[in-house]
Amino acid sequence: MFGRIAREEWRLWLRSKVVVAAALIVAVLLAATSFLTIDRIASEQSQRMEQQIAAEQTFFAQPDRHPHRMVHYGHYAFRPPPPLAMFEPGVDAVTGQSIFLEGHRQNTAMFADTKAAADLGGFAALTPASLYQLLMPLLLIVLGHAMFLRERESGTLAVMLAQGQSGVSLAAGKATALLAVIAIFMLPLIALSAYSVSLGESALAAVTLVGGYFAYLCVWGAIVLAASILLKQRTVSLGALIFLWLFAALIVPRFAINASSAAIDAPGKIESDLVMLAEQRKLGDGHDAADPAFQQLEAQVLEQYDVDTIEELPINWRGVVASYSEAELTDLLNSYADERMGLEASQSRMFDLFGLASPTISISSASRILAGTDLATHHRFLRESEALRFNFVQALNQAHIEELDYAIDINRSTNEETSRAARINAGAWQVLDEFRFAPDSASDRVGRAALSLGLLLAWLCLAVGIVLLSARRVKL
Template sequence: MTVILAIARQEWRLWLRSRVAILAMALVSLIIAATSLLNAHRMADEREHRIHQQAVAEQTFLEQPDRHPHRMVHYGHYVFRAPPPLSLVDPGVDSVTGQSIFLEGHRQNTPMFADVRASANLGSFQSISPAFVYQLLVPLLLISLGHGVFVRERESKTLAPLLAQGVSGSSLFMGKFLALASLSGTLLIPLVILTVIAIAIGDHALMGVGLTLGYAMYLLVWCALICVISAIAPNRGLALGVLVFIWLAWALILPRLAIASAGAMHSVPSKLETDFQMYADIRELGDGHNASDPAFTQLRANLLAQYDVERVEDLPINFRGVVAQTSEADLTTLMNEYADRRMTKERSQSSHSNRFGWVSPVIAISTASRHLSGTDLATHHRFLREAEDVRFDFVQGLNQSHIDTLSYTDDINRNRNAEAARRARISAENWEVLDRFEFTPDPSDARAQRALSPLTQLALWLIILVGLGHLVCARVKP
């Protein structure tokens, strides 16, 4: 162990004597610190802003004056997805999927207001975040500093004396690996601070620890790879070239290939195609605004028979409200079927892409990072489902008020004059059907379960590369 520590200390001495190494470490450290501060401030501001906007939206809805209930169905309501605490590290899909949905009757609107303020804060690096820096930039620093850890010994003719003094190749590997690992640990300090902040503002400690350990494993994978390539390569130029090529393949080529193959194998119809098909199906359900639509003939007959009356005007309930409620239920069932199909396709695409983590640790850590941070596709889908539950509940609650509170005669005559319009309004107390919306991250056990597979991929990468390093370095020759 003393030999390993001595080798690691010697590597640090060489780095600290090199102006290029110090400049590279200082530059990357500055990028990490600046990105962490900017992203933490931005996400904290977004969280506060969205929570405030949610409260304003609910208050605005509840403060609406007396109106016809169906006008409130179309007046609608907004729900906002507040970013989870660990979005300080990894915003995930938040910036591309939208943060808010407008809820209204007869429609399932898509999320909107995707966050683009990152581009204003950080220039052209629209997606830059601590996760981006650790996944792509820190490995480049490790490559620039570590590609010559073994080759340098061979080129400076110090490898033979070391081996002659009884230093084993495995000890040499572990010493070099420890030096790079300690450098990685130093660079992880800002990440630890961000996770502590996230835990302090409400996230589970297990998620913060898991996220930190995941990034630690990821950087150790790069440390082991760098040592292996440096031990094999005959010169520093070749070692650097091979490592940069691997970085390009892992960080840029394979992720693009994963996305392209997922889209090809699990294609999702365009929104326009889906809307055309869905609207064709909707027409068969009948028009909920037209109580005389033939689609509701049987509904009318059943109600007349149930209450033993001859005309809808004699019903003790408002037939137009019943039509609206029935139509909304049927329409929602249809829309949910289409939404479920789309989500199933998107999950298939995501699962296909995530399997590329077996050939690229960059994909593995990005997947694990989103899962543990609560900013993954599964969280977005849950937001859509919970928003739809709120939409359906308040729309059907208003339809029930339409049925129970407003007479059919006043309803059909509401456009005759001002007095008729006034009688067709119901009390604003009926707007209390709106449920309070508060979106929170998934429980820690659910997020941990989703992150288990990519974390396993990283662990396997680390075991294989460390084992390969010992095997290669045990046979290393001057």
């Protein structure tokens, strides 16, 4: 009986030009955005890996120089997109993908993905994930808003009930038809996920992502079916479902963003930079070894080596100041960075809680986390690139301390000969560590997505429960 009811629904859908046109539009958009996104992500991944390797080779290939010149020469860290970014680019398009690393500064990520807008034209704002989150529910609404109402209007509902069919069995048949549609349109996501696994993605993350979107579409399928059972007119059912889609998919997410930003105020970059600048001045200028801020350090170092003047030290005092100043400044910058990232993470967690009001928020949050393109992953990129920066800068400062004579150092600007004498061997540049950023392990990502996936399952149970209760009350 379930199969016969489902086949009848499909027969009616295939005879409807509106339904066929809507399904074809969604299918074409899914195919186009999938192919374009796959091509773009593959190109970006290759380019960024090549750029990372080239940056390291360029750093290692620098000639003999003063070590502090190399501190300012700097280095680059790149964040290649993970395999599942071909489905869910997440925050990558707006956060920037590379950072210039240099002494005395923590630069922000740069080169957000504006080039994609020019390359993809009108498809720039579309991703496979956004199509599944926004257009697929609309397609289910077009298909299913009149599933039960059609039976009422044609009189077949009364006949089937009179023949002993229950409302639950009829609802199960209709649900089977919708599940078949959902299964067909899940195929592109399954193909993308399988391809991402072939590129190195974890099967656990890919399967969880597929399962999450299947549950999300089933939530909308159950909502559509419940509306078709409970409401008495096609226009009312269609209007109510469209309003619910607008509310859940567009209004609530926008309200959640604004509410999270208003409830947890994160200071802007200019405001933070002004506060940090005042704090930095108290630390002293690392380029000026005679700065009064380093008098206590000077006394400690002289006592440690049991000498009376910095000229008698067996190490380079200017390098000591540079190393000490960098450590103090980094602690200060990290404290502000951690505070900012903590506020942003709190905003993100508050946004996720709005999944109680919209399944779209739940699936979008879970999607970004599982794909490795969420805010937490970007924050980890910032922290790891900062650790890379600090390590190579301090290693160069250590070479400044140990390999360069203080007397030669302070006279390096006298003439060309003294300038050449103040250079150290280029072998010291090998202190730079290899940097290859990768997303978190699949188990960590699934754990972070547990809240959003749990809310999604709660939505599914609620929607299915409403369908069962309403189906049991179906009357002539």
